[in-house]
Amino acid sequence: MYNAKLPGSWLVDLSHIDLSKVKVGEEWVELDGSMPPSPFTPKGERPTGPARYATPTEAYAVELGYHVAPVEAYVRYDNGRYLDGWYNRLRDAYLATMADLGVDADLPPAGFLAAMYGYNERDPELAIVVSAIKATVKGGLGKLRERTRGEGWRPDIHAAVISRTRINLHRKIVKHAAFTGQYPIAILSDCVVYAAGGASPLDFLPYRDGKPLPGGFKLGVNPGLVKHEGTQSVLWGEEVRERFDAPELNLARYIKDGTVTDIDNGE
Known part of the structure; x- marks a missing residue:
């Protein structure tokens, strides 16, 4: 039986989760299912079968409105807020x-x-x-x-921290998409790239009267808030992908100053 309060590793199949229809808060919303990346695989592809996930990842699957049925688990009954x-x-x-x-x-x-x-x-x-x-x-x-x-x-603790960080970022991406219809064009572990009509984050972030979208991206210095990593042109993105013959080049890795020293595998 799954228990979201128990930290650990769960063997579960999450391939049934359809990101075109998810719960945001208490409401079901429809998204473009081909656009948001899956939070359950390194490259954002939909899972194809059972895999091991840390507790925060499985809890997020439930939060999105889907049933989970783990077949095996290694959990820590003796636990606390270690960090x-x-x-x-x-x-x-x-x-x-x-x-x-x-x-x-x-x-x-x-x-x-x-x-x-x-x-x-x-x-x-x-x-x-x-x-x-x-x-x-x-x-x-x-x-x-x-x-x-x-x-x-x-x-185990390392996996839980990474899991929670990834889920927190994905939650913001989903809320932003549900509210604005905008989806990221590139994602790294702590960086999300959106297409915008201007060079500033304020050109696309949905601020109203100085207040951000609840649960979405909020500018600020506190951990958990976001800062401006960098802005590059669309032509820059196409040029570096063509130069390195790398259509899967992860632009989020190089958006800060535009310098691309080597190709990556798109993860």
């Missing part, structure tokens, strides 16, 4: 340092975009601190899946 203290300290350090660089947590959307422009050039030493905090987060999570001599090897 809370670590996360809170790093979050507070990041927000305090960014505030010192002029990027406050309560800035309005346009003010936030303006403050983020060139923030790392205002104080090179503080910029190093920001980079160190980000590296600590990424490196700390990476250590959970590295085999070590101590007790730091926790691939």
Whole structure:
């Protein structure tokens, strides 16, 4: 019996989930089923059979309105919020340092975009601190899946963190699509690329009276909110795909400054 409160790994078939009709909140909505990527595979393709998923992924399948029937599970009955203290300290350090660089947590959307422009050039030493905090987060999570001599090897916790992050992003994509009819043209682990009529996120994000779509993308410095990664032209995207003969090139990987050093496999 599936239990969303138990962290672990579940063997379950999610191939029946149809992203053309999903629940958003309490309402069923219809989407273009060919557009939103599946949150259940690395390349966004629909699953073809049973696979192992972390608890947040399976819980999201239920949230979308579909029944799940796992056939096997490895769960942790003894569990807790293992990373809370670590996360809170790093979050507070990041927000305090960014505030010192002029990027406050309560800035309005346009003010936030303006403050983020060139923030790392205002104080090179503080910029190093920001980079160190980000590296600590990424490196700390990476250590959970590295085999070590101590007790730091926790691939189960690593999988749960990645699962929750991926699901949170997909939830925003679905809510944005349901409200606006817009779908991303490229997705990376923490970056989503949309076609827009202008160079600013405000040219397509559905803000009304300064307030974002509930549950959608919201600009801000707090973890969980989004920032502007970069803008490139459609011609840039077509040119790099043609130059590298890579139609599946993931543009989200290179959108920041437009530099493409090598091809990828589209994941």
